[in-house]
Amino acid sequence: MTVELKPTFKTKSGEPITIGAGSGTAWKAYKRNDPENAEIQNEIIDKLAYSINIGYNHLDTAEVYNTHPEIAKAVIKSQVPREKLWITTKYIAASPHISKKEGNPATFVKKALEELGTDYIDLLLIHHPFFDKSTSNITLEEAWQEIIDAKKAGHVRYIGVSNFAVEHLKRIIAVSEKEGKDYYPVVNQIEYHPYLQNQSENIVEFSKENGILIEAYGPLSPLFRIVDDDGKEIEDHPLKSVLPELAKKYNKTPAQVLLRYTLDKGILPITTSSKSERIKEALEIYDFKVSKDDVALIDEEGAKFPYRSFFKGRF
């Protein structure tokens, strides 16, 4: 049971894209925290190749994850032709949180193509809109212009953003207006789950009205990421019992209900797991649908407990 997302994206060879297999989160931390892991990691390659071989055609990476080389090797290992896959990567502006960062989008694209072992990127995003004057030598508008130029040069098929609020979208749309219809943002990748139904005010509605597909990162957050300020798990929250009940009703798992709920809202989830059985489970959501009433129930219960995991204090 497929879902028509708006806009709908297809790989170069014409297949609609599946939910995304992420290479951030744990993999990002894994590569960053232990200097020994800075080298190419076979475990990541194996899990990504496995993802491709069981049917994911959509891989999500970013400059800061340091997982481009693993993506490149996973594609080769899978033996699936490049044009049957969709690869998203993200340029990030220098900020006080990043210890080492050089280059603008133009130099990033060149490096990303080499690291990914490909001659095109399907989707290039700006990772976040927080361009800090003290660390970044480029403004948001200048960065977006370079992203547009990368598309003009044929290095990139689609362009978009991540973690953008309405005010940020308006700023880049003003740049796109001078360039024509092919150069508008088509994706906004944001934290999205029942406990965060708008990462910032009105962002889902505004994105949809402007033909921008919302991609959800952290879609499974209600299942395992609900912690207090000390990092201690909060035991009691509204969906704690609702999700297992719905899972029973649909003969699915709570994770599958959450991912399918996301799709049924016209939003494309990106998920990650280091475990093969969970990677497989996450893809088995195309054979059922969460009813309108149950989507409304999850929305209603979720709205009672606003919770944000990423970019706290930024919105």
Ligand SMILES: NC(=O)C1=CN([C@@H]2O[C@H](COP(=O)(O)OP(=O)(O)OC[C@H]3O[C@@H](n4cnc5c(N)ncnc54)[C@H](OP(=O)(O)O)[C@@H]3O)[C@@H](O)[C@H]2O)C=CC1
């Ligand atoms: N643009 C941005 O700013 C951001 C983008 N991203 C991108 O989105 C991707 C997905 O985001 P992410 O937050 O990982 O999304 P998820 O909500 O899928 O969370 C993934 C985490 O959930 C755990 N998990 C997976 N399946 C289950 C399950 N069935 N039950 C319980 N826990 C489960 C995984 O742990 P385990 O390995 O143990 O299974 C993993 O740590 C990232 O990899 C990255 O590519 C992520 C964050 C920010």
Ligand SMILES: O=C1Nc2ccccc2C1=O
């Ligand atoms: O994967 C990611 N994990 C993160 C944690 C904080 C900010 C951005 C990200 C990612 O993109």
